[in-house]
Amino acid sequence: MAKPVILTVDDDPDVLQAIARDLRKEYGDRFRIMRADSGATALDVLKQLKIRNETVATFVVDQRMPLMSGVEFLEQAIALFPNSKRVLLTAYADTDAAIRAINHAKLDYYLLKPWNPPEERLYPVLDDLIDDWLADYSPPFEGIRVVGNRWSPQSHQVKDFLARNQIPYQWMDVELEKEANQLLTYTKPDGVQSLPLVLFPDGSTLIQPTNLQIAEHIGLRTQAERPFYDLAIVGGGPAGLAAAVYGASEGLSTVMIEKEAPGGQAGSSSRIENYLGFPIGLSGVDLARRAVTQAKRFGVEILTPQTVTGVRIQDPYRVILLADGSEISCHALLIATGVSYRKLNIPGEEHLSGAGVYYGAAMTEAIACQGEEVFIIGGANSAGQAAIHFAKYAHSVTMLVRADSLAKSMSQYLIDQIKATQNITVRTQTKVVEVKGEQNLEAVVLINDQTGAIETLPAKSLFIFIGARPQTDWLDGIVERDENGFIIAGADLMLDKRRPKGWALERDPFLLETNVPGIFVAGDVRYGSVKRVASGVGEGSVCVQFIHRYLAKV
Template sequence: MSGAEHRHGAVHETPDQGGAFPRLTPQQLRELATQGEHRKTHGGEVLYREGEPFREFVAILSGTVEILQDPGGPEERTVAVHGPGRFLGELGLLEGEVAFDTAVVREAGEILAVPAEPLRLLVGRDPVLGDLILRAYLGRRYLLIGLGAGFRILGSCYSPDTLRLREFAARNRLPHRWVDLEKDKEAESLLRRFSIRPEETPVVLWKGERILRNPSNAELARLIGLPAPSPEPGRCDVMVVGAGPAGLAAAVYGASDGLRTVTVDAVATGGQAATSSRIENYLGFPSGVSGGELVERAVLQARKFGARLMVPAEVDGLTPQDDEYEISFTDGSRTRAGAVVLASGVWYRRLEVPGIDRLEGVSVYYAATVHEAGLCRADPVAVVGGGNSAGQAALFLANHASRVHLLVRGGDLNADMSRYLVDQVTRHPKIEVLLRTEVRGVTGEEKLESLTVRDNAGGERRELPAKALFVFIGARPRTDWLRGVLALDEKGFVLTGADARAAADAARWDPLGRGPLLLETTLPGVFAAGDVRSGSVKRVASAAGEGAMAIRLVHEHREKAGALVRTVGPEGPRPTG
């Protein structure tokens, strides 16, 4: 239904959709009123606008408000209509991003307006109200993603920069729509309308007026209000590198303990966990929780305690300096930290199959989120892998695809997959499990059409229809920038604890009178947590636990060692600073 139809007829409130449009109780309204003010509204008044920062949380006391996409534009449409007891806003209100839609008063009435900052504090303080608002905002975010709201990425499916921008938007759970230059009918008209030459693509278009020509991830982040400034010169107590479950746990515990904590990530908050459609064995969520919801809750919690989170900010250097560490970034900026927690996680391994490169990002994916699932359109798909990530992806995709082929190289699904997942996967009527099977070829020029698979037991090959391929075949650590800085194992994971003790430089440790602590690396005061650590358990819960433990060890190190690093001069070890 369009906005015009509303304006020329009766205004009907949109039914609640999975908790995205709940109603506040009288008690909750009274609690909110202690932080805000009542205000009369008039028809046509704009309460917030797409592309602008949120300034306040709005609850409707009387009258109606319509939520619009592209108001006044050629693609205007109604997202929802809200009446008394409902509240407005999106996830950006809590996280400092701009609005992705516009709120217009349709029937005059009265609202309760609460400034954004008191609302954020109230959400953190009141678990019932906070949970209601957060769940609603998460539901609205995924609704907007499904509608293709937000900015457009106009670019070729063969362009690495197009793939980079799409990955950044998807990993940060940003509403957007990709317009493929190669086959989307809308592409040519957009190029003419905005006078864009094909060689200038990819471009990001927003609100019919903003154009970013092949922007960096940081430029796109600034467009929609992500906190992406360069780290401020100066010093923090703890620098956390990586914002997956381990990094976010370190941020929460570091900041809540009163440490000046900065957390940075090169791509997005959440790491690989954020791409998981459902985590069913995470403690405290008996009905399961999506990776996106778990991450958003952790981000809000970290910010509540005062941690600074910056995305994208990519670290490329770690240097002992005096009694601290200097951390350098790819944009040339530098900062200093008394201690460092390495929680940079892993990259998913690419599938080595001839011709697959041209299809990556088009119909070959290394994550299964709402964005990728929406591209399946009831087609058959294939998932490669035998671990929990592959099992979770297969179950999620079965809700969208006509058929899911789960291709497992080994002969036993129980070898690497949790029992509860094995039971669900094998019982699902739309999932076919093919053991001892590998992908040997792909067919399709512009999009995947089918796979050539080989049965490793008998050697037979056959064609398998699949319009998309999802790959979960292990990972490699994000530690290339740490080679030569601290000790890594043969696969590139960071050595800690007893393993680090065996490889540590005695000249650096003897003055401290101790060896590396449990999660400490071969550098005093530098800890590793989560998937990046050698010997870690690749589970979300264990990563979060290690992030929390790393902060406890930071305290222990500070108490025992005083100065975090000592240099060795011609006269032997001496304290510095």
């Protein structure tokens, strides 16, 4: 943790050196002693401290300085660090000005120069002031700070990326916090259009950054260390993470490539209560964190955020093409990209995406929903888990379900919890046909499929948990998929007991092997898979055994 600062300001170099020396001798073990030779320089120093989220305990400032007097400096410094103690160094002739400054600059004390011996004339005064300051001092947050607007899609993207990658950050809303606007001024972006602003502990900043820029800044690995691996895994959800752990633990050089954050869709779940071995449940973030730690322990290389754009066959290798133009070669490739939530394709949806309309749990928005009405679309487990989580913050949560009951797609334990939560309402046979709002979501238009009744309700937050859309276009022309894009593997490839077209091996495809030998699939992206976390983990781990069998013949 950075030490609090004691800042001394004086235009006389000899006096400045002397006061800094005395301060460092007495307080240097607990405080960082900084000095400036003018008020203007000192204000620049304070702005940089503010950007780095450091704090000032005490100002020790000379009164008689050219261009800006000590009192004038302190009057401006108050706006930046209002809780800091303020001491003015004065000559005898300046005592009247110092007394007047007690009201204007909220001066705590003034000292006559010279202050020798400091043990009698300086330290006792500062000791009392510092003790008072420490009594109310709370150490500032030391991590990343994000300054933005709640209704900014770019701000939501940054928060979601940091949260899903388990990077602590502090959110500062420009509409609610004065300090957020101060930081904008100090870093000089071009107004609101330059949000979000991301501030790092070292004082560096990024304006409207991409996920890749943030990742590179905080040290996430986006480039592979080597050109070739035994096993490459595309997708970092439960299936991909399980395969990574088992593959690496069994001696395979393994790289896992994830375009957003390890954990996949399951990683954004607020609570998973039916996963074996966790009787009180665990969050998706906890599951992802444990799995990533386990994978890294076995030497898995994790690239995130990194996007795979294609694959080519160059026997005996499978070559993965990445969005940055680089390539990774491997003997065996596992596709575990999971699925994404389907869009509604209704009026207003695209315009309001990230500004009140969200896909998935968006846990970063939960606290912002304090006391509000929240709407959730979907009737499966992910929607139920989200409803229970948001009910802790929101005034009310309304679930909009197209089916006539939750029982068709949701686990009974969740149905029971929803019934027992007083501020959750379930509206069946209901769908959203339009979302309205200028800068952010303001209303949802609903229709009852049974009665045809249409109503418009005020809304600020709508979370969508419908459908399962695999993102497999990058595999077009390489592996066989069904009409919805799910990857076909194993026995499902065998039509009339005939091996798939182009299959050259004298064996049938393995259980989780695609129509291309050495390319495997696991988890939700596989045609016919069971959409559960445990089944994804199971497929990922089982798949490694078939990969070993494949590699033994390469």
